Amino acid sequence: MTSAAGGNGRPTAQQVALDHLRRRISDGTLAPDERIRQERIAEEIAASVVPVREALKTLEAEGQVRYVPHRGYQVRRLGLAELLETYHLRQLLEDDAIRQACPHFDDGLFEALEAEMATMETAAREVDLVAMAEANRRFHFLLYERSGMPRMTDFIRQLWQSTDAYRARYYAEPGHRDRVNEEHRQIVAALRAGAVEEAIALLRRHRDAAVDSLRRVVEPEESAS
Known part of the structure; x- marks a missing residue:
């Protein structure tokens, strides 16, 4: 998996968050229907919740997560x-x-x-x-x-x-x-x-x-x- 880089050649905070979330989904740590706690993910990558939120929007567009009103983002379960x-x-x-x-x-x-x-x-x-x-x-x-x-x-x-x-x-x-x-x-x-x-x-x-x-x-x- 490739990482988008910022101006200094290092991955952006959003890309770090995206890679981290993909890894957590791939290894089963975040299971289908499980609520994704943005604050916890932010702590794990030592960042604010802003790049985590943007990464979740990317995953939502890809169909990997969904947004549930009053509950937040969840890993999307496929039938x-x-x-x-x-x-x-x-x-x-x-x-x-x-x-x-x-x-x-x-x-x-x-x-x-x-x-x-x-x-x-x-x-x-x-x-x-x-x-x-x-x-x-x-x-x-x-x-x-x-x-x-x-x-x-x-x-x-x-x-x-x-x-x-x-x-x-x-x-x-x-x-x-x-x-x-x-x-x-x-x-x-x-x-x-x-x-x-x-x-x-x-x-x-x-x-x-x-x-x-x-x-x-x-x-x-x-x-x-």
């Missing part, structure tokens, strides 16, 4: 239908991004992918879910950014961000962490061999595994509400 639609849109866009990107793959890209896979494997052993999620995101966007289609890549990124609150649930299971790492190695092997459609099929199964897991979590929650 099963919304999650399924999000992953369906991801499949459509990511499949095309890989096809557009494949003529631009080179040794430098594969070295970068290998480095992110190594980071993920270390994070899995250490049960560092945030580091694993961040490396996973970098792994995938190394591929999508080679498409040369920045607007498509930005839209894919927005779809990813809208489900950040649910990603920690998937990585919390040791078997899921192992599966993700193995699937990444299969995807890279297919891409190295020039088997682009095979890699796309592997990526679809990769997403489908996450969807199936989330379905088992979200469906009972919807039934109980």
